[in-house]
Amino acid sequence: MEKYLICSDLDGTLLLKNQTISPKTLGLLQQLIEEGHHFAVSTGRMYNSATDFAKLVHPKADVIASNGGVVAVSGEIIQQEKMKQSALLETFLLCQDHDLPVFFFSTDTVYYTKNPPYYFTDEEDKGRVNATKLVAIKTKETFLEHANQFINGIVIEEEDFDKLAILRNELEKLSDVSILSSHANNIEILPKDMDKKYAVKNLAAHLDIKPENVISFGDGENDIGMLEVAGAGVAMENASELVKKSADFVTTANDADGIYYFLKKYLNR
DSSP states (O other): OOOOEEEEOIIIIISOTTSOOOHHHHHHHHHHHHTTOEEEEEOSSOHHHHHHHHHHHOTTOEEEEGGGTEEEETTEEEEEOOOOHHHHHHHHHHHHHTTOOEEEEOSSEEEESSOOOGGGTOTTTGGGTOOSEEEEOOSHHHHHHHGGGOOEEEEEOSSOHHHHHHHHHHHTTOTTEEEEOSSTTEEEEEETTOSHHHHHHHHHHHTTOOGGGEEEEEOSGGGHHHHHHSSEEEEETTSOHHHHHHOSEEEOOGGGTHHHHHHHHHTTO
């Protein structure tokens, strides 16, 4: 039997708006895993949160977290990349100069420069992050004390998108970071040459899955790399036009069982 590796983003892709997985999609994924295929959540979320959602799918589900910074198979981390401290410091200072909040992540901790968004602490929504600890970073000295723990970061601005665009333009000039976005309100900050694309390639090689047997689902700019490297890159109907143009296929939206209907047809279920 030809084995497949199925990789899926979480928000806007695998998850519904209420942060659950539809029964149809969940049932099919569990069936495919039991048949010997592989499934991995592939998300910008930190490792703890990504692992929780992987376990909701199946105990054997794998994890790509922090936009590719962390890869785990059967609960064992096989790859973990961290940003260079010089690049981290430049990022931190630029965000301070532009008065924009930046959040850095380890596998289990969120480090924040201003007040965390409500979904970092709200009881009904904190599963989106599931951080063991929240640590305030208010000074350069405190930042440097913790910087060796940071895997990736994100800048979030809910209102002034022009301000965000100006900062992104400056961040893209830095030599040791990769800059992406998963939503109009954010800037994703990653180690240079490390994103979901490289993580999916590495995971497929580790599992001995042929590149043409990789299926990736996504809806955001930070998913484009893994869509392009997959044998079947699938954009959700709710994805941006940029993402759809980068995909081999477009399926129905995340809230219309897009993953379920694509896999059912593509794998002849």
